Amino acid sequence: MYTFDKQAMGPEMIKRIxxxxxxxxxxxxxxxxxxxxxxxxxxxxxxxxELTLRTPVAIEAAKAIKKEVPEITLGFGTVLSTEQVxxxxxxxxxxxxxxxxxxxxxxxxxxxxxxxxxxxxxxxDIEMAIHEGCRVLKLFPAETSGGMAHLESMVAPYQYLDLxxxxxxxxxxxxxxxYLESPLITAIGGSWIAKRNMILDENWELITRxxxxxxxxxxEIRNI
Numbered sequence: 001m002y003t004f005d006k007q008a009m010g011p012e013m014i015k016r017i018x019x020x021x022x023x024x025x026x027x028x029x030x031x032x033x034x035x036x037x038x039x040x041x042x043x044x045x046x047x048x049x050e051l052t053l054r055t056p057v058a059i060e061a062a063k064a065i066k067k068e069v070p071e072i073t074l075g076f077g078t079v080l081s082t083e084q085v086x087x088x089x090x091x092x093x094x095x096x097x098x099x100x101x102x103x104x105x106x107x108x109x110x111x112x113x114x115x116x117x118x119x120x121x122x123x124x125d126i127e128m129a130i131h132e133g134c135r136v137l138k139l140f141p142a143e144t145s146g147g148m149a150h151l152e153s154m155v156a157p158y159q160y161l162d163l164x165x166x167x168x169x170x171x172x173x174x175x176x177x178x179y180l181e182s183p184l185i186t187a188i189g190g191s192w193i194a195k196r197n198m199i200l201d202e203n204w205e206l207i208t209r210x211x212x213x214x215x216x217x218x219x220e221i222r223n224i
Contacts, residue, residue: 002161006133008106013095013115014136014164016073018186020048021218022176024211025077025168025191026199027052033199034061038069040204041194044211050077050097050168050189053084062091079116082108089114097138097166101125106132117166121145123154126163136164136186143170148178155184173213180221190214 017023024046028034041049049072051062058076065072075095076088085108088096095115098105102118109116110133118129119140129137139151146153151165167179168189179185193214194207 002130004130004133004135004161006110008110008129008132008134009095009115009117009136014186017048017095017136017166018164020046020073021180021187021222022046022190022193022214023048023050023073023075023166023187024193025050025052025189026194027054027191027196028057028061028199029055029196030200031057031060031064033202034064035068036202036204037194037199037207038065038072040207041211042069042071044208044213045215046193046211047071048073048075048187050075052077053080053088054078059087059091062088062093066092079105079109081105085109085112085114085116099138099140101128103128103132106134123157126154126158130158130161130163135162136166138189139165139167139169141169142167142179143175145169147175148182148184151184152182173217176214176217177221180218 024041026049073094076093077097079096079098089112097117099119117136117138119138120126164186165184166187166189171188172192179188193210
């Protein structure tokens with residue numbers, strides 16, 4: 001039987017993500033939006049975020065959130081290199097995720113003490129990830145790869161390892177229940193909660209409303 005002799009994500013962070021049930025996936029173009037965005041999400045009950053490293057201001061935006069809204073569980077997404085691992089650790093990231101499974105990046109995250117979840121879509125991806133000590137994996141892209149039907153079929157041989165998944169890519173309020181009702185899912189990734197245009201338009205009220213809607217659903221499903 002396979003055992004994990006090294007851990008890419010510790011039990012405390014696994015519990016924090018599981019308790020959150022959702023992480024808002026964010027693309028921030030202006031630092032000035034970081035704090036009001038985080039506060040808008042928090043007002044709606046969403047306290048975990050994946051701040052993607054897709055814009056030049058992502059690191060500075062994270063610093064602002066860490067300073068002004070410390071209640072947020074701050075994760076980084078699109079972490080593709082060992083240099084980026086070191087950069088997000090310097091900011092004080094709580095965790096990081098990636099769209100794919102790169103053993104060098106996972107190893108660097110473990111070396112730096114950064115809780116990390118790689119992206120998977122195939123059994124080969126899963127086996128690479130578990131070899132690196134990963135028990136929490138990001139299913140990406142979730143919907144176009146087959147959603148829960150694909151995940152349940154693919155995970156069957158690895159069920160005894162108690163792997164948990166964060167689906168991202170096509171998740172929304174219409175299909176959130178399907179994912180959240182599965183014991184395989186620890187949290188869903190939600191880019192719909194605070195879309196890029198909503199942030200640019202400073203539509204904090206809509207973002208809070210979206211956050212509250214998914215938070216309410218999570219409480220219903222998980223009897224929180």
